[in-house]
Amino acid sequence: MKEVATIREEEKQEFLAAFRTLQGLVDDVLNPDDFHKIKENLASAVKSDMLYRDKFGLNPILFDLQTAIITAEEIGLNRASIVSILMHDCVAIGVIDIEYVRREFGEDVAKIIKGLLRVNDLYAKNPSIETENFRDLLLSFAEDMRVIFIIIADRVNLMRQIKDKGEEEERKRVATEAAHLYAPLAHKLGLYLIKRELEDLSLKYLESDVFYMIKEKLSATREVRDQYIANFIAPIEQKLTEAGLKFHIKGRTKSIHSIWQKMKKQKCKFDGIYDLFAIRVILDSDLDKEKQDCWQVFSIVTDMYRPNPKRLRDWLSVPKSNGYESLHITVMGPEGKWVEIQIRTERMDEIAERGLAAHWRYKGVKDSGNKLEEWLKDIRSALENQTTTDEQLVDQFKVDLYSDEVFVFTPKGDLFKLPKGATVLDFAFQIHTNVGSHCVGGKVNGKNAHIRTVLQSGDQVEILTSPKQLPKRDWLNIAITSKARSKIRQSLTEQEMKVSTFAKETLERKFKNKKIEPDESVMMRLIKRLGYKHVAEFYKAIAEEILDLNTVIEQYQEIVARDANPSAFSGEQRSADTYVATQQDDRTLEGSDVLVLDNNLKGVEYSLAKCCNPIYGDDVFGFVTINRGIKVHRKDCPNADRLREHMGYRILRARWAGKGSKQYPVTLHVVGHDDIGIVNNITSIINHEKGVMLRGISIQSSEDGLFSGTITVMIADQQQLTQMIKKISTVKGVKNVTR
Numbered sequence: 001m002k003e004v005a006t007i008r009e010e011e012k013q014e015f016l017a018a019f020r021t022l023q024g025l026v027d028d029v030l031n032p033d034d035f036h037k038i039k040e041n042l043a044s045a046v047k048s049d050m051l052y053r054d055k056f057g058l059n060p061i062l063f064d065l066q067t068a069i070i071t072a073e074e075i076g077l078n079r080a081s082i083v084s085i086l087m088h089d090c091v092a093i094g095v096i097d098i099e100y101v102r103r104e105f106g107e108d109v110a111k112i113i114k115g116l117l118r119v120n121d122l123y124a125k126n127p128s129i130e131t132e133n134f135r136d137l138l139l140s141f142a143e144d145m146r147v148i149f150i151i152i153a154d155r156v157n158l159m160r161q162i163k164d165k166g167e168e169e170e171r172k173r174v175a176t177e178a179a180h181l182y183a184p185l186a187h188k189l190g191l192y193l194i195k196r197e198l199e200d201l202s203l204k205y206l207e208s209d210v211f212y213m214i215k216e217k218l219s220a221t222r223e224v225r226d227q228y229i230a231n232f233i234a235p236i237e238q239k240l241t242e243a244g245l246k247f248h249i250k251g252r253t254k255s256i257h258s259i260w261q262k263m264k265k266q267k268c269k270f271d272g273i274y275d276l277f278a279i280r281v282i283l284d285s286d287l288d289k290e291k292q293d294c295w296q297v298f299s300i301v302t303d304m305y306r307p308n309p310k311r312l313r314d315w316l317s318v319p320k321s322n323g324y325e326s327l328h329i330t331v332m333g334p335e336g337k338w339v340e341i342q343i344r345t346e347r348m349d350e351i352a353e354r355g356l357a358a359h360w361r362y363k364g365v366k367d368s369g370n371k372l373e374e375w376l377k378d379i380r381s382a383l384e385n386q387t388t389t390d391e392q393l394v395d396q397f398k399v400d401l402y403s404d405e406v407f408v409f410t411p412k413g414d415l416f417k418l419p420k421g422a423t424v425l426d427f428a429f430q431i432h433t434n435v436g437s438h439c440v441g442g443k444v445n446g447k448n449a450h451i452r453t454v455l456q457s458g459d460q461v462e463i464l465t466s467p468k469q470l471p472k473r474d475w476l477n478i479a480i481t482s483k484a485r486s487k488i489r490q491s492l493t494e495q496e497m498k499v500s501t502f503a504k505e506t507l508e509r510k511f512k513n514k515k516i517e518p519d520e521s522v523m524m525r526l527i528k529r530l531g532y533k534h535v536a537e538f539y540k541a542i543a544e545e546i547l548d549l550n551t552v553i554e555q556y557q558e559i560v561a562r563d564a565n566p567s568a569f570s571g572e573q574r575s576a577d578t579y580v581a582t583q584q585d586d587r588t589l590e591g592s593d594v595l596v597l598d599n600n601l602k603g604v605e606y607s608l609a610k611c612c613n614p615i616y617g618d619d620v621f622g623f624v625t626i627n628r629g630i631k632v633h634r635k636d637c638p639n640a641d642r643l644r645e646h647m648g649y650r651i652l653r654a655r656w657a658g659k660g661s662k663q664y665p666v667t668l669h670v671v672g673h674d675d676i677g678i679v680n681n682i683t684s685i686i687n688h689e690k691g692v693m694l695r696g697i698s699i700q701s702s703e704d705g706l707f708s709g710t711i712t713v714m715i716a717d718q719q720q721l722t723q724m725i726k727k728i729s730t731v732k733g734v735k736n737v738t739r
Helices: 011-028 034-047 060-075 079-092 098-105 106-124 132-142 143-159 168-188 192-205 206-240 256-266 285-303 346-354 356-361 372-384 392-400 424-431 433-437 473-477 482-513 521-531 535-543 549-564 586-592 640-650 678-685 718-729
Strands: 248-255 277-283 328-330 338-345 405-409 415-419 441-446 445-449 461-463 594-597 606-608 620-624 630-634 651-656 664-673 693-701 707-714 732-739
Touching: 011 060, 011 079, 034 060, 034 079, 034 098, 060 079, 060 143, 060 192, 060 640, 079 106, 098 277, 132 630, 143 168, 143 192, 143 586, 168 192, 192 256, 192 346, 206 256, 206 277, 206 285, 277 285, 277 346, 277 433, 285 328, 285 338, 328 664, 415 424, 424 433, 424 441, 424 461, 433 441, 433 482, 441 473, 445 535, 461 718, 473 482, 482 549, 482 651, 521 535, 521 549, 535 664, 594 630, 620 640, 630 640, 640 651, 664 678, 664 718, 678 693, 678 707, 678 718, 707 718, 718 732
Parallel strands: 277 338, 594 651, 606 630
Antiparallel strands: 248 277, 328 338, 405 415, 441 445, 441 461, 620 630, 620 651, 664 707, 664 732, 693 707
């Protein structure tokens, strides 16, 4: 049962304090009698006994006062927004109506209240954001952009107060919405402080163990971090003071949520995150000298510390779409640590912290709301497009909020824009289709990189090509841009057509040499008999020498002979066109023939397949080739499924006998933190392992503090390999070891 929102004794002091705080913040922007009218209407609402506490037991009037304070102090909205927050509940319960609001407070207040009431109605019907009401919710946002700011402030207020209130399930629902809708929305509007707080609070309620673990780690390392910052900024402060600049410097630690995201992305522990803070130089500059002063600071700082030119971000010349202006540089500080420095003015800093609403506080800044209005028009346009389903709209909105772009340079300095997550392969196709088609890898910031390496903004990328390289099917799992994927598919289709055409011509020449005129219907029956569903697969098998041409012709002649003289084959119950070689015969063969792999085996020619490099103890099978004896494959070989599907009649069961008395080459893939001595630790373990020999090692480091590489060892059997992988995995800093 709902509880009427009477004012409890313990809430009276909170009411008085909140009212005084709000009055101090907005007294200069409200009309002389605004507060008097607001108090009267709120008193009437309380007396009506129609105001109820929410699921967390919060008093709605006190809650609205607190939301109004956040809106005024942390976002910077003015009279219409503040009055709307305080009066919308009075309209909702019927103490006053919209006409009264319009007459007493103005059209702006009435318009905002209508938007707020519409959102409240949606939540009353369904307290979670579902696809069926998302369209209406966004439409109510778009009626007046101030509604967006107020709803975000409302959610921040709620998240601050629910730690020990209500049921856990309800807290998690609210926290999930904050993380997936309100935090990205705040980010889009440039409300970075609020976005940061929403993300941290969401993590606190959803993954409390992680939140408090990182919080404790930050507290434990704070003294060392503060000392480093003090040593770093001391010479900068001296030089800037000598230059006559008015400024202050502050160091800010990354948010707990941001650190957790980095830990998950880099798959490392807290100790593996090095860029825990950023330094901000905030200037007190006149509007017409802002850029000049910022670039002067840039010059002074880069004279003292070596900058990384690839990490320069100039949002002074071209601000972000949400109004963000700043100059970001990364320099090499003491102890060889990279430190990010953000250079901006007081005006820019307030916009960065409070978002576009902060524009309104500064006279002389033109088009303060245009960028936000453009975004709202895009949302409105998507909503009005009736061909877009609700599900597509939600996906489109989420992508718009979360997506970002990366800017990548060629060695000559040409700039390319790619979607976040783009790889070296995507960049190659972005340059030119021919470059992408022949790409074998690249160099990212001067270091060799695989085609699947994900690019970051500021990377300088050189593409390496080979005329022998052609697109492969697994490239579709690497490329993310539509251009690259479409060109890869096109090339694969062309390759398959060329292969099929060549194989078909080769087979036709073989028929001609034997003076056989091939019949199309017989060929189709033969293809079916051999277990191929498509003609292209049949010719591909011929081109790859999986099928022998003489065998194909022999079976073709057998079908023709059956058709010409059926009585000669009367003992058989099945006709050739219904015979499928991969069914009963396959099972009979596997059940009766077992290849025993032994060093003393004589009379049988077999070898280990290079595609999967089996070793003693692996689960294996044999495959009878046309003219190269029996190939032994691991059962998890990448080619195993294709061989079983198309040529099951050539599969032999196989098992090892005796003991492994020879060594086999095995390649291991290793990923870990790029710490000093880690490679020596790995090689030391291998060298001390009896019966194991290191054959080759290739390690590459990346800028994110990780390394990846391959290690080739000579090893006796599968059991020894398993033990070796376990031992390497225990080396401090190693994250993953796979065969």
